[in-house]
Amino acid sequence: MSLISKNEIKTIKSLSDKKYRDSCGLFAVEGEKMVDEALHSGFKVERIFRKEEIGEQAMSRISSFSTPSPVLAVIRKPDHIAISSYGMLDSILSGGGLFMALDKIRDPGNLGTIIRICDWFGVKALFASDDTVDVFNPKVVQATMGAIFRLRFHYTDIGELCKRVVSGNGRVYGTFLEGENIYSAGLDNGLESPSLVVIGNESEGISREIKGLVTDKINIPPYPDGESGSESLNAAVASAVTIAEFRRRLCT
Amino acid sequence: MSLISKNEIKTIKSLSDKKYRDSCGLFAVEGEKMVDEALHSGFKVERIFRKEEIGEQAMSRISSFSTPSPVLAVIRKPDHIAISSYGMLDSILSGGGLFMALDKIRDPGNLGTIIRICDWFGVKALFASDDTVDVFNPKVVQATMGAIFRLRFHYTDIGELCKRVVSGNGRVYGTFLEGENIYSAGLDNGLESPSLVVIGNESEGISREIKGLVTDKINIPPYPDGESGSESLNAAVASAVTIAEFRRRLCT
Numbered sequence: 001m002s003l004i005s006k007n008e009i010k011t012i013k014s015l016s017d018k019k020y021r022d023s024c025g026l027f028a029v030e031g032e033k034m035v036d037e038a039l040h041s042g043f044k045v046e047r048i049f050r051k052e053e054i055g056e057q058a059m060s061r062i063s064s065f066s067t068p069s070p071v072l073a074v075i076r077k078p079d080h081i082a083i084s085s086y087g088m089l090d091s092i093l094s095g096g097g098l099f100m101a102l103d104k105i106r107d108p109g110n111l112g113t114i115i116r117i118c119d120w121f122g123v124k125a126l127f128a129s130d131d132t133v134d135v136f137n138p139k140v141v142q143a144t145m146g147a148i149f150r151l152r153f154h155y156t157d158i159g160e161l162c163k164r165v166v167s168g169n170g171r172v173y174g175t176f177l178e179g180e181n182i183y184s185a186g187l188d189n190g191l192e193s194p195s196l197v198v199i200g201n202e203s204e205g206i207s208r209e210i211k212g213l214v215t216d217k218i219n220i221p222p223y224p225d226g227e228s229g230s231e232s233l234n235a236a237v238a239s240a241v242t243i244a245e246f247r248r249r250l251c252t
Numbered sequence: 253m254s255l256i257s258k259n260e261i262k263t264i265k266s267l268s269d270k271k272y273r274d275s276c277g278l279f280a281v282e283g284e285k286m287v288d289e290a291l292h293s294g295f296k297v298e299r300i301f302r303k304e305e306i307g308e309q310a311m312s313r314i315s316s317f318s319t320p321s322p323v324l325a326v327i328r329k330p331d332h333i334a335i336s337s338y339g340m341l342d343s344i345l346s347g348g349g350l351f352m353a354l355d356k357i358r359d360p361g362n363l364g365t366i367i368r369i370c371d372w373f374g375v376k377a378l379f380a381s382d383d384t385v386d387v388f389n390p391k392v393v394q395a396t397m398g399a400i401f402r403l404r405f406h407y408t409d410i411g412e413l414c415k416r417v418v419s420g421n422g423r424v425y426g427t428f429l430e431g432e433n434i435y436s437a438g439l440d441n442g443l444e445s446p447s448l449v450v451i452g453n454e455s456e457g458i459s460r461e462i463k464g465l466v467t468d469k470i471n472i473p474p475y476p477d478g479e480s481g482s483e484s485l486n487a488a489v490a491s492a493v494t495i496a497e498f499r500r501r502l503c504t
Binding site for chain 2: 109113116117119120121122143145146147150183220221222223224230231232233234236237240241244245247248
């Protein structure tokens with residue numbers, strides 16, 4: 001007797017599709033470490049499938065990877081991933097601190113890596129525009145290395161978020177070629193009010209609407225002499241260097 | 253008359269395979285920007301294929317991507333990617349400066365992103381162990397966004413490299429959990445002698461052999477209070493934060 005039915009295999013395979021994840025409210029994670037982190041998180045683990053129980057063939061059918069993992073868990077998506085009211089937004093920002101917002105990030109690996117960065121550097125919440133890649137995409141989930149189970153993450157209107165940060169006496173930082181050198185820029189506003197770092201799309205950067213709401217334009221200087229053959233840094237790398245510099249100034 | 257033969261299609265498709273790239277000494281790049289950068293570099297561009305000339309069907313057969321690019325170039329691999337003598341290593345290190353070495357990096361996206369980081373921050377040369385992923389793998393090449401045409405890159409024995417850095421009065425830096433906080437560590441050895449930053453494998457970190465050759469163990473502190481749920485940062489992110497901190501101290 002098999003421990004997984006044909007219908008279950010079909011359902012789990014469908015979880016690689018965003019529409020299906022949305023309609024059933026589930027997503028999948030793979031690997032011992034990820035499943036272990038899920039079990040120790042606030043997320044609800046619905047089912048666990050192990051290769052030694054369901055067989056290698058079934059495992060390779062439900063896995064998103066070319067080399068199937070020994071274990072896969074089906075997990076319920078948490079409520080409130082989408083911000084339901086602006087009051088909720090104000091409440092999240094109210095204690096101040098360091099926040100990050102993504103304006104149309106498209107690459108799953110970048111989103112997953114940025115979640116891992118935010119978790120490492122203690123970012124209080126990560127926000128993403130509705131046209132950012134889905135956070136429950138298998139490539140995103142796996143690239144977080146478990147940080148998805150710890151970091152506060154919400155989809156919301158980034159323009160509205162910026163306005164609320166400013167009306168709460170906070171600052172909105174964005175990286176631009178013409179921005180001020182991040183090492184001499186005044187990041188030291190303190191974290192009693194919110195500091196929000198906005199990261200733009202991989203090829204277009206920060207959108208025009210959001211650019212108008214940025215209070216502090218900053219720039220990671222290339223070497224030597226403020227120029228380099230490269231036009232930009234990868235979005236996750238720019239996130240890391242910026243957040244690390246905030247932490248260096250505000251923690252040490 | 254088609255502007256590409258069946259044999260050419262077969263040859264170009266084979267370039268996704270390392271063995272074939274090695275035997276014929278060629279690799280492929282795709283996209284207007286990449287091909288343009290190749291043409292303005294010291295690399296020898298052997299052939300250029302455009303969608304409007306060879307047709308969409310042929311393009312989709314030779315492309316490595318699910319959505320084929322409008323243009324693909326076949327490029328000759330440069331000589332001396334593999335270090336041929338230790339004298340050559342000494343000569344590269346002789347002027348001092350900032351260098352980076354990769355100890356068994358396996359993910360193509362990580363290698364490509366690290367090449368882009370080194371180019372941005374003016375790293376003089378990037379070295380990689382022979383068991384690091386191939387730099388001419390299509391995923392690596394594309395992730396560099398053109399930086400592969402500018403950065404000095406070599407495969408070599410990383411242990412031997414570390415020894416030569418030290419014998420040239422340089423320092424070898426490596427990130428370890430027990431390392432000294434990167435913001436208080438003495439990175440200011442100056443760059444008259446070589447400073448080499450070693451980045452370890454994605455899951456195992458720096459290998460035991462290389463660990464014994466590291467002169468300065470450093471650590472990127474998590475937040476808050478020196479701990480985080482995450483056990484580590486992604487290899488490219490750790491590279492970026494470390495190199496950015498060297499540049500901040502030694503340039504501003």
